[in-house]
Amino acid sequence: MGLLQDNKTAVPHAPPALAGFEHIKRYWDPSRKLHVAKLLPGEYYISMRGEMITTVLGSCISACIRDRKLGIGGMNHFMLPSSAQLDDWGGSSSSARYGSFAMEVLINEILKAGGRRENLEVKAFGGGSINSSLSTVGRKNIAFLHEFLQIEGLALAAEDLGSLYPRKVNFFPDSGRAQVKKLRSIHNDTIVQRENRYMEELVEAPVQGGIELF
Structure with a gap:
């Protein structure tokens, strides 16, 4: 693995992102000595190359899914189950932003990369x-x-859902380890404002796209 010089510190080159995930923001974490993919609402990412995936959740949910034998896995970050949930806010949006798509596409991408259901x-x-x-x-x-x-016949190996707190989630697809930190000691305004802005984007965005199932 090649090295980059960053403020006189050797930083390994990031492993190539799998096709279709080049747009996801990634950075080097010097304390963990690995590359990290950071997800925003509506995004998903899979890896098989020793990376960590991280996000911060309020009302949203992230599912961390992996092939436990091959270490291929990823995370999504979705706001609403489906576009039908936008009726209360008077709009509709791209299927890519919703849980129904986010779950299906994450599973399908893992299977495309070699994982087994x-x-x-x-x-x-x-x-x-x-x-x-x-x-x-x-x-x-x-x-x-x-x-x-x-419906899909998949069991939850672990969950931390509900309560009154936002969460920071770190997921390591190769090992399946997940770290969750409840953010009790910080102001929630930033997360709330981000979710409100994202909801406005969902209302305004046009409907687009389908999904290929495997």
């Missing part, structure tokens, strides 16, 4: 009630996730 392991986090203007979103996300997994 019978080896999939699922962990899920988020769905906090931190935003008074989106007071039911977290509960709807949790109910959707449990229903989706039941």
